[in-house]
Amino acid sequence: MATKPMTKTQLVAALAEKMDTDKKSAGAALDAICELITTEVSGGGAVTLPGIGKIACRERPERMVRNPATGEQFKKDADKVVKMTIAKALKDSVNG
Incomplete structure (x- = not known):
């Protein structure tokens, strides 16, 4: 189960196929979303x-x-961190 993660190139190609468009516009859409x-x-x-x-x-x-x-031991200043909470639908689809 230790497969490599999907690269941006692979993601753009798959997105272009799903959208039935070319890779350039799929890449632009992905960049805009990011x-x-x-x-x-x-x-x-x-x-x-x-x-x-x-x-x-x-x-x-x-x-x-x-x-x-x-x-x-030392004191670390307050900071901000980006967190992602995974949706229940995705968890359920992964766990079958």
């Missing part, structure tokens, strides 16, 4: 992809972390 998602999430919003999941930016508080090499 740009929209990036803009929305980096602005603090969230994007829901129906049947796939929700991509959102969450804030993490200031916390204590440990350097595993030295064991030294």
